[in-house]
Amino acid sequence: DGGGVESLDYEVIENYAYWDEQAQRGKLFVGYSVAVKWLYALFIGIGTGLAAVFINMAVENFAGWKFSLTFALIQKSYVAGFIVYLAINLGLVFSSVYIVTHFAPAAAGSGIPEIKGYLNGIDIHGVLFFRTLIGKIFGSIGSVGGGLALGKEGPLVHTGACIASLLGQGGSAKYHLNSRWLQVFKSDRDRRDLVTCGCAAGVAAAFRAPVGGVLFALEEVTSWWKSQLLWRVFFTSAVVAVVVRAAMGWCKSGKCGHFGSGGFIIWDISDGQEDYSFGELLPMTVIGVIGGLLGALFNQLTLYITYWRRNHLHKKGNRVKIIEACLISVLTSIISFGLPLLRQCTPCPKPDPELGNECPRPPGTYGNYVNFYCSKDNEYNDLATIFFNTQDDAIRNLFSAKTMHEFSARSLLTFLVMFYTLAVVTFGTAVPAGQFVPGIMIGSTYGRLVGKFVVSFYKKPNIEEGTYALLGAASFLGGSMRMTVSLCVIMVEISNNLKFLPLIMLVLLMSKAVGDAFNEGLYEEQAQLRGIPLLESRPKYQMRKITAKEACGKRVVSFPRVVKVADVVSILRSNQHNGFPVIDYSRNGETRVIGLMLRSYLLGLLQSKVDFQHSPVPSDPRGSISSRHNFSEFVKPASSKGISIDDINLSSEDLEMYIDLLPYLNPSPYIVPEDMSLTKVYNLFRQLGLRHAFVVPRPSNVVGLITRKDLLIED
Amino acid sequence: DGGGVESLDYEVIENYAYWDEQAQRGKLFVGYSVAVKWLYALFIGIGTGLAAVFINMAVENFAGWKFSLTFALIQKSYVAGFIVYLAINLGLVFSSVYIVTHFAPAAAGSGIPEIKGYLNGIDIHGVLFFRTLIGKIFGSIGSVGGGLALGKEGPLVHTGACIASLLGQGGSAKYHLNSRWLQVFKSDRDRRDLVTCGCAAGVAAAFRAPVGGVLFALEEVTSWWKSQLLWRVFFTSAVVAVVVRAAMGWCKSGKCGHFGSGGFIIWDISDGQEDYSFGELLPMTVIGVIGGLLGALFNQLTLYITYWRRNHLHKKGNRVKIIEACLISVLTSIISFGLPLLRQCTPCPKPDPELGNECPRPPGTYGNYVNFYCSKDNEYNDLATIFFNTQDDAIRNLFSAKTMHEFSARSLLTFLVMFYTLAVVTFGTAVPAGQFVPGIMIGSTYGRLVGKFVVSFYKKPNIEEGTYALLGAASFLGGSMRMTVSLCVIMVEISNNLKFLPLIMLVLLMSKAVGDAFNEGLYEEQAQLRGIPLLESRPKYQMRKITAKEACGKRVVSFPRVVKVADVVSILRSNQHNGFPVIDYSRNGETRVIGLMLRSYLLGLLQSKVDFQHSPVPSDPRGSISSRHNFSEFVKPASSKGISIDDINLSSEDLEMYIDLLPYLNPSPYIVPEDMSLTKVYNLFRQLGLRHAFVVPRPSNVVGLITRKDLLIED
Numbered sequence A, B: 001d002g003g004g005v006e007s008l009d010y011e012v013i014e015n016y017a018y019w020d021e022q023a024q025r026g027k028l029f030v031g032y033s034v035a036v037k038w039l040y041a042l043f044i045g046i047g048t049g050l051a052a053v054f055i056n057m058a059v060e061n062f063a064g065w066k067f068s069l070t071f072a073l074i075q076k077s078y079v080a081g082f083i084v085y086l087a088i089n090l091g092l093v094f095s096s097v098y099i100v101t102h103f104a105p106a107a108a109g110s111g112i113p114e115i116k117g118y119l120n121g122i123d124i125h126g127v128l129f130f131r132t133l134i135g136k137i138f139g140s141i142g143s144v145g146g147g148l149a150l151g152k153e154g155p156l157v158h159t160g161a162c163i164a165s166l167l168g169q170g171g172s173a174k175y176h177l178n179s180r181w182l183q184v185f186k187s188d189r190d191r192r193d194l195v196t197c198g199c200a201a202g203v204a205a206a207f208r209a210p211v212g213g214v215l216f217a218l219e220e221v222t223s224w225w226k227s228q229l230l231w232r233v234f235f236t237s238a239v240v241a242v243v244v245r246a247a248m249g250w251c252k253s254g255k256c257g258h259f260g261s262g263g264f265i266i267w268d269i270s271d272g273q274e275d276y277s278f279g280e281l282l283p284m285t286v287i288g289v290i291g292g293l294l295g296a297l298f299n300q301l302t303l304y305i306t307y308w309r310r311n312h313l314h315k316k317g318n319r320v321k322i323i324e325a326c327l328i329s330v331l332t333s334i335i336s337f338g339l340p341l342l343r344q345c346t347p348c349p350k351p352d353p354e355l356g357n358e359c360p361r362p363p364g365t366y367g368n369y370v371n372f373y374c375s376k377d378n379e380y381n382d383l384a385t386i387f388f389n390t391q392d393d394a395i396r397n398l399f400s401a402k403t404m405h406e407f408s409a410r411s412l413l414t415f416l417v418m419f420y421t422l423a424v425v426t427f428g429t430a431v432p433a434g435q436f437v438p439g440i441m442i443g444s445t446y447g448r449l450v451g452k453f454v455v456s457f458y459k460k461p462n463i464e465e466g467t468y469a470l471l472g473a474a475s476f477l478g479g480s481m482r483m484t485v486s487l488c489v490i491m492v493e494i495s496n497n498l499k500f501l502p503l504i505m506l507v508l509l510m511s512k513a514v515g516d517a518f519n520e521g522l523y524e525e526q527a528q529l530r531g532i533p534l535l536e537s538r539p540k541y542q543m544r545k546i547t548a549k550e551a552c553g554k555r556v557v558s559f560p561r562v563v564k565v566a567d568v569v570s571i572l573r574s575n576q577h578n579g580f581p582v583i584d585y586s587r588n589g590e591t592r593v594i595g596l597m598l599r600s601y602l603l604g605l606l607q608s609k610v611d612f613q614h615s616p617v618p619s620d621p622r623g624s625i626s627s628r629h630n631f632s633e634f635v636k637p638a639s640s641k642g643i644s645i646d647d648i649n650l651s652s653e654d655l656e657m658y659i660d661l662l663p664y665l666n667p668s669p670y671i672v673p674e675d676m677s678l679t680k681v682y683n684l685f686r687q688l689g690l691r692h693a694f695v696v697p698r699p700s701n702v703v704g705l706i707t708r709k710d711l712l713i714e715d
C-alpha cells in the first residue's frame, strides 16, 4: 500500500479562495477558458496524431529494413540470414527494455490499466511523467520493431494521455510554462477531461478509428459520463483523423521510406464476403465461444505469470528484466524463423487473372503466397506468410478474401499455439506492450480455421475465410477485454466493412458472456494486480447489508477551525489521511462541522507561511486570498509526487503560531447519514467521482426538500 | 402545471418491506431475474423489429399503390391523376389525424421529447399507454403514407419505448398478466432500463443502425450511464438487426408487395466518391455553417408555430386539429404535384453503358431521371424526381453518385424552399411525425447545391454531388438536433460508407457549434414548450451562488412516525407533494429524521387498510410485511394515472385509527447540508436520478469518513 497510489480530487472546492477567484473572473474569462479548452483539444489531437505517425513510421522502417536485409541474405545463406534477423531483433528489444528499466519504469506494459485508474480517480505515481512519454514512444518502437508478440496500440493510448496531461501543465514537472494562461487546467477535474481526450485520441490514432476512440474512452476507461465533454472528445478524435490522413497522404509519395505501404493498420475487407446465410450463425457462435474461452484463459495465464514476475523475477532488479526480455526476443526470433523452415511448401494454386494473386511472391514483398525455403519455384510457404512477417501484414493476409485454401489447417494450428504461448510469455516483460494486435492475430487464426471448416462443409461459393478471421479477431478481443460497443465500432472501422456489424455484435456478446463466466476483463485483472483500486461500475452484493458507519474508520482525526501549527505538523506526521473534518466549537460547547480540509492545502499553508497568525482568534475570512496565494500551490502537479510533510522546515517560532483554516476548507463536502447502505454510498461515490464523504448522525430536522422543481431555474 | 407531469422514483427504497423481500429471495431468484431481464431484451428487440417491419411494409404499399395508380392515370389525364393523388393522400392523413385526436392524443408528434423526459426522470401522463402504441403505429402509417413532410423514425423510437414498457408490465393497464413472474420489473428503476432498450431498438430498427441506436439512447436520451445496461441495450439492438434482416430477406421474394424494393432506408453510397482533397474542406465547412443556420432557424420557427398552435389553434378542439391536418395534406399534394408541372424538362444526358443510368425512366418506376409532363420523349423532369416521389426514393436520388448535373440549381433551390416551409408548417400537427427524414431531405438538397458549385469550380473528376448531399444531410440534422457521436454513427450506417466519417464529424461539429450559438436543440426546445422539466447536463451558472436552503421550499410538511389516518388524509389533500420527511419524537423532546415517506406508499396503505392499528404506540416493524402487501400496490403503473387521495373511501372509524410508517419509509434518502451550492446539489440529483433530497442543518459531528479504501470490499 501507499506505493504512490493516491486518489484524485474531482470535487469543486467551494471555499473562500474559490469565491475570491470567481469574483475576479469576468465574462471574458469564461469565454477565454472555453476557448483554451477547445484549443487544447486541438493540440492534443495534433500531438497524438503526430506521435502515432512517428511511431508507425519508425516501426515500419525498422521492420522493413530488417526483413529486406534478411531476405537478401537468405538468397545466399539461411544461417547468415537468421543470425542477422536475430541480431536486429535483439538489438531493438534491448534498446526498448534498457530505456524502460533505466529511464522510465512506468512506461512498461500497455498503460491502459493505469489510465483507466486515473480516470476512475486514482493517481499512480509516474504514469503521466514526461519521461514516461518519452520512454513509451521509443520503447514501443523498439519492442514492436523487434518483432515481439505485442502491439503498439495500448502504448499509444498511454502516449495520448501523457501528451494531454503534459500539455495541460505546460511542460514537464521541471521545465514548464507557468503563466496565468494555464490556470485553466490546474484542478484534477480539468486534467481529467484532458486525459480523457488524450485517451480517445490515442485509440483514434492507433486504429484510425475516430468514433471507436470516443467510445473506447467512454465505455472502457472513464467511469462517468458528461455530455459536454463528449463533444470535445469527439473533436479531438476528428483532429487526429485529419492529422493522420494528412501524414499518410504526404508519405504516399515515398518520402517516408518503408512507411506508406503498410503502416497504419487498416485491414480493408470491404471487397470480401457479400452476404451470409442463417446457417452460418452456428459456426459464428462457435467462434464466439472459442473467443470467450481462449480470452478468459489468456487473462488467467497472464495474471499468474505477471503475479509471479512481480513477486519473484522482477524483484531481482533491472538486470534480470533486461535478460528476460532479451531471452524472449531470441526465442521469438527462433520460432518465427525456424518453424516456417520445418514446414513443407505447398504448390501454388492455378493463376487466376481475375483475382490477380501472384504466386509465388518473391520474398521481401508484401502479400500472400510467400516463397520461403521451398524446393520448387512455384510453391509457397503458408506458415512463413503469417509467421515470418510483420504482424500487420500477417493480419492482412489472414483477413484476405479470395485466397481460399491458402493456409493449411496444420499451419494455422501451429501458429495459433505458438503465437498464443509467445503472447502470454511476452506479456508483462518490462517493455511497452499492447494486447490489441496480438489479440487480433490469435483470433483471426482460429477464426480462419473455423472458416476453413465452414467453407468445406457448407460448400457455398460466397463464404470467405477472411470474414471468419475478422469475426475470430473480434471474439478474442471481446473474450479478453470484455468491451462491447467500442470494440464493435473499432472492428468495423478497421475492417472498413459495415455489412458484418450484426455478426460482430453477436460474436462479441457471445465471447463476453462466456469470458465473464470465468474471470474479469484483462485490464481489470491487471489493475487489481498492480494495486490500482478501481471502483467498478456495479457495487458488490454484500454492500447492501453494510451501513456507512460500519464501513468507515472508527476514530476520526479532525481539526478545530483555528489550529496551532505544531498540532498540524504532528497530526499530519501521525497518519496518512488526506482529508480531515474541521469542527467549530462555539462558546456554549456546541459543535458544528464546518468543512473538510485537504492535506494538500494544509501542506501548502505550512510551506507558504503567509497565513500564520499569532492569536488563536478566528480572523475575517474575506480577505483577498488570491493576493496571498497562487492556487496552484495547493494542487499536486500531475507529474510529480507533490510535497510531503517531511519536506517542510518550520522554525520553533513558526510552530507556536496559529492558522485559521476557514478560508481554505471545503465547506460542503457530500454527506451521508450513518445508516445509509454502502450500496448507495458507493453509487454516490462513483457517479460523482468523490474522494471523501462524511458519515454523519441522523439529522434532527429537515430544513427543506429539494425536488426537480427547485432545480429548474430560468436564466 | 400538474398536467400529468410527475417525477419517477429511481431510488432503491431500502425499507423493511424491501429487506423482507430481499430475505425471501434465494440465489435462484437473482439468477432468475437476470435471465428475465435478458429475455425481455430479446422480446423488446423482436417486438420493435416486427413493428418497424409492419410500419414500413404498410407505408411502402400505400405509397407504391398511390404512385402507380396516379402514374397510370396521368397517361390519360393529369387532372384525374391529380385528383386521385390528392384524395388518397387526404384519406390517409385523415385516418391518421382521426386516430390520434379521438383515440390516442399522446401519439401526436415524434415522442422523442417525451421519452427523453421519461429517461430523465419525468413521467408524462399517457406517453407509454397501450393506446398510444396503437395510435403511433397506425397514425404514422397514415401520415407518412399520406405524403406529408415528416418521417416515421421518431415515432418508431416512441413505439419501441411503448413496447418495452408494456412488455414490462405484462400488458395494457386494464388487461395484463399479474403473475409473480413480472415482479422483476415493478420499480421505476427497472422500467427505465427497459425503456432505454426500447428506445435504442427503435432507432436501430428505423435506420437499420444498431450501433447508432445504442449511441442515440445514450447520448441523446438518457441522462445517466450504467455500463451493465450498455451491454443489454447493445444486445437488443443486435436482435433488432437480425429480425429486420430476416424480414427483408423474406420480402425479397416479393411476398410483401411494394415493400422490398424501397423499404428500409439505407441510402447506400458505398460506390460514391473515393477520396477527397484538402481543398474540399472549405465547401464542407460552408455546408456545416449552412446546416447550423438552417437548423437553428428550423428549431426557432417550429418553436413559434408550436407555441401558437398550442395556445390558440389546438385549444379549439379536435375538429380544428383535423381540419388543419387535412388542409396541410391538400397543400402538400398541390405543391408536390403542381410544382414539377411548372418546371421545364431537361434533355437526357448521353447514355453511358458503363453507368447504366436509364433515361428517361418510365413514370412509376424507381430511380433517377423520371419523365413527368415532358413534351419530348428523351427528356426528364428533375423536380419531379425529388418532389413527386416518396421521401426515401427522393433521398436515394439526391445521394446518388455518377449522376452529375442531373439536378439544376433552380430545381434544388425551389425544392429546398418549398420543402423547408412544408416541414415547418407540418411540424406540430396532430399526427405522429418524425423529423429525421425531412431533415435529411432538406440537408441533402442544399448539400447537393453546394456540391454542384464544387464540381464546377474544382473541376476534379472524382468529386461527387451525392457526397455533398450526404454531408448536407448530416449538417442539417446536426444543426437541428445537436447530437454528435450518435448522429455520426447513424449517418455512416445508413450510407454504408466509412470513408467520409472524418468529414461527417467535421460537418457535425461545425453545424452544432453554429446552431448552439442561437438556440437549444430541437428536442430540448420542444420538451421545454411541452412543460417537460428536463434536467440538462450542465447546471446553470447562477446556481453557484444559490445555496440548497435558499432553493428549497420553506415550510416542510412532515409526518411523525405513528400518524393518525385522519391527519394523513388531510395532509395529502392539502398539498401536492409526493414525499414527506418522517420525524421521530423521543421522550426527552429530541427529534430525529428517520426517513422519507412517499405519497404513493401512503395511498397504498390507506387503500389496503391492513396496517391500521388502534393505538398510537409504535409497533414492531419486523413483521412479515410481504404477507400483508403485494409490493406492486405501492408503485404507480406506467400506463395509468395511479390512484389519488380522492379515490380512497375511508369510514369515520378508519379515520380514527393510526398507522406506523416505519416499515414503509425510505430510511436513508440522500441528504445535503443547507449551505451546499445548488450546483453540487444539481449534480447529485442528475447523476443519481433522484426525486427528493433532504436539506439538513450542518451536522454537529462526523461519525467517520468514507474513502475509496472503505469501498473496496473483497467478495
Ligand SMILES: Nc1ncnc2c1ncn2[C@@H]1O[C@H](COP(=O)(O)OP(=O)(O)OP(=O)(O)O)[C@@H](O)[C@H]1O
Pocket (backbone or CB within 6 Å): A005, A006, A007, A008, A551, A552, A553, A554, A555, A556, A557, A558, A576, A577, A578, A579, A580, A581, A691, B704, B705, B706, B707, B708, B709, B710
Ligand atoms: N480524517 C480521518 N480520520 C479518521 N479516519 C480517516 C480519516 N480519513 C480517512 N480515514 C480512514 O482511513 C482509511 C484510509 O485512509 P486514507 O485517508 O489514506 O484514504 P485512501 O482510501 O487511501 O484515499 P487517498 O487516496 O485519498 O489517500 C479509510 O478507512 C478511512 O475511512
Ligand SMILES: Nc1ncnc2c1ncn2[C@@H]1O[C@H](COP(=O)(O)OP(=O)(O)OP(=O)(O)O)[C@@H](O)[C@H]1O
Pocket (backbone or CB within 6 Å): A704, A705, A706, A707, A708, A709, A710, B005, B006, B007, B008, B552, B553, B554, B555, B556, B557, B558, B576, B577, B578, B579, B580, B581, B691
Ligand atoms: N414535504 C414537503 N414539504 C414542504 N415542501 C415540499 C415538500 N415536498 C416538496 N416540497 C416543495 O414543493 C415544491 C414542489 O413540490 P412537489 O412535491 O410537487 O415536487 P415536484 O418538483 O413537482 O416533483 P414531483 O414530480 O415528485 O411532484 C418544491 O419547491 C419543493 O421544495
Ligand SMILES: [Mg+2]
Pocket (backbone or CB within 6 Å): A005, A006, A576, A577
Ligand atoms: Mg491513502
Ligand SMILES: [Mg+2]
Pocket (backbone or CB within 6 Å): B005, B006, B576, B577
Ligand atoms: Mg409535483
